[in-house]
Amino acid sequence: xxxxxxxNVWKEYDDRVVxxxxxxxxxxHEFLVIIGPSGVGKTTLLRLLLSQETPTRGxxxxxxxxxxxEPTADRGVVFQRYSVFPHKTVLGxxxxxxxxxxxxxxxxxxxxxxxxxxxxxxxxxxxVGLADSADKxxxxxSGGMQQRLALAQALIMKPKVLLLDEPFGALDPGTRKSMHExxxxxxxxxxxxxxMVTHDLSEAFLLGTRVIAVDRPRTDPQAPERFGATIxxxxxxKIRAVRDSHRFESEREKLRLTLVSSHDLPxxxxxxxxxxxx
Ligand SMILES: Nc1ncnc2c1ncn2[C@@H]1O[C@H](COP(=O)(O)OP(=O)(O)OP(=O)(O)O)[C@@H](O)[C@H]1O
Numbered sequence: 001x002x003x004x005x006x007x008n009v010w011k012e013y014d015d016r017v018v019x020x021x022x023x024x025x026x027x028x029h030e031f032l033v034i035i036g037p038s039g040v041g042k043t044t045l046l047r048l049l050l051s052q053e054t055p056t057r058g059x060x061x062x063x064x065x066x067x068x069x070e071p072t073a074d075r076g077v078v079f080q081r082y083s084v085f086p087h088k089t090v091l092g093x094x095x096x097x098x099x100x101x102x103x104x105x106x107x108x109x110x111x112x113x114x115x116x117x118x119x120x121x122x123x124x125x126x127x128v129g130l131a132d133s134a135d136k137x138x139x140x141x142s143g144g145m146q147q148r149l150a151l152a153q154a155l156i157m158k159p160k161v162l163l164l165d166e167p168f169g170a171l172d173p174g175t176r177k178s179m180h181e182x183x184x185x186x187x188x189x190x191x192x193x194x195x196m197v198t199h200d201l202s203e204a205f206l207l208g209t210r211v212i213a214v215d216r217p218r219t220d221p222q223a224p225e226r227f228g229a230t231i232x233x234x235x236x237x238k239i240r241a242v243r244d245s246h247r248f249e250s251e252r253e254k255l256r257l258t259l260v261s262s263h264d265l266p267x268x269x270x271x272x273x274x275x276x277x278x
Contacts, residue, residue, distance in 0.1 A: 004161065007061065010022075020228035020230055022230050030209050032211075033203075040215055051071050074157070074158070076154030089135050089136065090125065091121055097153060098156055143172075147179060165196075168200075210234070211236075212234050215232035
């Protein structure tokens with residue numbers, strides 16, 4: 001179980017403010033979805049949670065402790081572009097992380113420890129529907145299968161936090177739907193917190209227990225880099241209400257239509273309208 005607190009976080013690159021005053025308290029076992037216009041700073045926020053970047057100001061706490069300054073195994077990540085190793089088999093890819101963690105010099109395990117890891121990796125491949133492809137190489141897999149592999153690769157490290165950066169963005173609609181189901185099931189089975197970035201609003205409301213929109217509340221035409229983005233909307237209450245509804249699908253659609261309707265936008269509507277592509 002993992003709680004995340006983002007406390008007045010800013011991220012600046014030289015004179016350019018990308019994020020400002022980001023505040024968020026995330027409960028145990030949440031599925032947070034981040035939406036927002038292109039280039040606004042969504043990936044930057046994920047990279048801060050991964051410790052690939054450090055805040056210029058503010059702090060991030062995980063379970064009450066300051067976040068580790070370097071990426072750690074308890075924070076897994078899956079990107080839109082497949083991040084698997086092309087020269088390793090499917091099984092080899094899944095075993096790689098634990099092998100490097102246990103044996104940083106050789107990157108290999110032997111004997112009983114190797115067999116135990118292999119059994120665990122095969123169990124996970126079974127879970128994501130890739131057991132029959134264990135001996136294949138990534139180039140022999142479809143896009144959806146490669147994303148399943150990337151998920152297995154992240155999950156074998158038993159992450160407390162799983163970060164997903166548009167993980168379904170490159171997939172066709174059918175594959176996307178089955179990936180939604182898989183990720184939702186894996187989130188329910190594992191006691192982890194998920195933070196996902198997406199451009200797809202219906203995906204956001206389908207999967208998220210909480211959806212936040214990131215946008216720039218202030219702009220200076222003379223100095224476009226002066227102000228950064230922050231959390232412009234937090235749809236937690238609406239999501240909960242919709243999830244509790246017996247007519248989830250139709251309620252979700254109604255909510256979506258409300259958000260895109262120019263007559264009935266929340267006060268921060270322009271930010272949300274800019275997100276809607278479909
Ligand atoms: N290392 C860096 N140095 C300078 N600027 C950076 C750096 N990393 C990101 N940026 C800038 O920060 C801004 C936010 O980038 P980010 O990738 O977080 O946006 P995003 O919301 O994820 O975009 P998209 O939806 O297009 O993926 C961009 O303008 C980007 O150019």
